[in-house]
Amino acid sequence: GAVIGILGGGQLGRMLSVAAARLGFKTAIFEPGGDCPASHVANFHLQAEYSDTEALKRFAESVDVITYEFENIPTEALDVLEALRPVRPGRKALKVSQDRLAEKSFIEGLGLSVAPFAAVDDAEDLAEAIEEIGCPAILKTRRFGYDGKGQARLKTSTDATAALSDMAGAPAILEGFVDFDYEVSVIGARGLDGAFAAFTPGENVHSDGILDTTTVPSRMSDATTAEAMEIAQKIMDRLDYVGVMGVELFVHSEGLIVNEIAPRVHNSGHWTQNGCAIDQFEQHIRAVAGWPIGDGRRHLNVTMINLIGDDMDRVPLLATDPNNALHLYGKAEVKPGRKMGHVNRITGSA
Numbered sequence: 001g002a003v004i005g006i007l008g009g010g011q012l013g014r015m016l017s018v019a020a021a022r023l024g025f026k027t028a029i030f031e032p033g034g035d036c037p038a039s040h041v042a043n044f045h046l047q048a049e050y051s052d053t054e055a056l057k058r059f060a061e062s063v064d065v066i067t068y069e070f071e072n073i074p075t076e077a078l079d080v081l082e083a084l085r086p087v088r089p090g091r092k093a094l095k096v097s098q099d100r101l102a103e104k105s106f107i108e109g110l111g112l113s114v115a116p117f118a119a120v121d122d123a124e125d126l127a128e129a130i131e132e133i134g135c136p137a138i139l140k141t142r143r144f145g146y147d148g149k150g151q152a153r154l155k156t157s158t159d160a161t162a163a164l165s166d167m168a169g170a171p172a173i174l175e176g177f178v179d180f181d182y183e184v185s186v187i188g189a190r191g192l193d194g195a196f197a198a199f200t201p202g203e204n205v206h207s208d209g210i211l212d213t214t215t216v217p218s219r220m221s222d223a224t225t226a227e228a229m230e231i232a233q234k235i236m237d238r239l240d241y242v243g244v245m246g247v248e249l250f251v252h253s254e255g256l257i258v259n260e261i262a263p264r265v266h267n268s269g270h271w272t273q274n275g276c277a278i279d280q281f282e283q284h285i286r287a288v289a290g291w292p293i294g295d296g297r298r299h300l301n302v303t304m305i306n307l308i309g310d311d312m313d314r315v316p317l318l319a320t321d322p323n324n325a326l327h328l329y330g331k332a333e334v335k336p337g338r339k340m341g342h343v344n345r346i347t348g349s350a
């Protein structure tokens, strides 16, 4: 059977591997770390650094198609891989999503709304950006941020110096603080043939910058729901995208505002494992393997609850409720802020 190569060995790579196995594929993981969640369930694990060109070549030659569970793949590594096998989703999506400035500019260029933003490389830029955008605002590193890391909130301009020192010299952007009503995300899928499907947008609650829960359906009206799905389709079409993408949106009284995009399966799409016949992981594998994608139909109402750090202590009790589907990542060490698993709690029929 065909082998799907996955860059990254975290929980997303693990759940992609499980979905691939269900469809009869084998999976190979490329991951510098040793004992990683994906390596426990994948068929092969090549443990090497992204700077190891020979290892990258061997990896590419051992698989039929390459995908990834995170967007920060070094450009040089992509060059090596892409020369040997198709990498899906492709280069455009990675280029745009690796850098918040490129991402915001791209989305704004599609005629979609984003928070006001400005590039910040030094104190002078920051002073100008604050003048232009005002406070409250959020300073974010342009690259490598996740789970709210690499962000500093500015209540007033007096917080500027501290916020800039939090960036430790990394290129950043200042974003105006959006006074949103609530947050949603669209998990979209686009096939090799250009077919598009979106799952029901979920309503997301964050705590300390980390996703806490996702609930489907959200509070959005049918019209706003349709609009959210169209936004995702527009973004994915323009990127010639193949695979699953997460599009995070702020629901504001004046309309939908795009927060960020993730060119991969997304934490806020985990509910699909128990709410849909074809979940986001299978949808992604289908797309990158060139299979027809599912239509995203939802059968159940679900609340996904992330199990972070000590939340693992709740597992024995959660396991007693027949409406709870547990998904644990097999991480050896519990750490504060570390995603250890999630629960999909079924709350009714769709």
Ligand code: ATP
Binding pocket: 115, 138, 140, 145, 146, 147, 148, 149, 175, 176, 177, 178, 179, 183, 206, 209, 210, 211, 248, 259, 260
């Ligand atoms: P992820 O883990 O989703 O990749 P991230 O580190 O990339 O997170 P963001 O999505 O940019 O971070 O921000 C995390 C959360 O912080 C958002 O979901 C939202 O709750 C809040 N936030 C971010 N930017 C803004 C903004 N401009 N205005 C208001 N709230 C914001």
Ligand code: MG
Binding pocket: 145, 146, 147, 260
């Ligand atoms: Mg992000």
Ligand code: MG
Binding pocket: 248, 259, 260
């Ligand atoms: Mg986010």
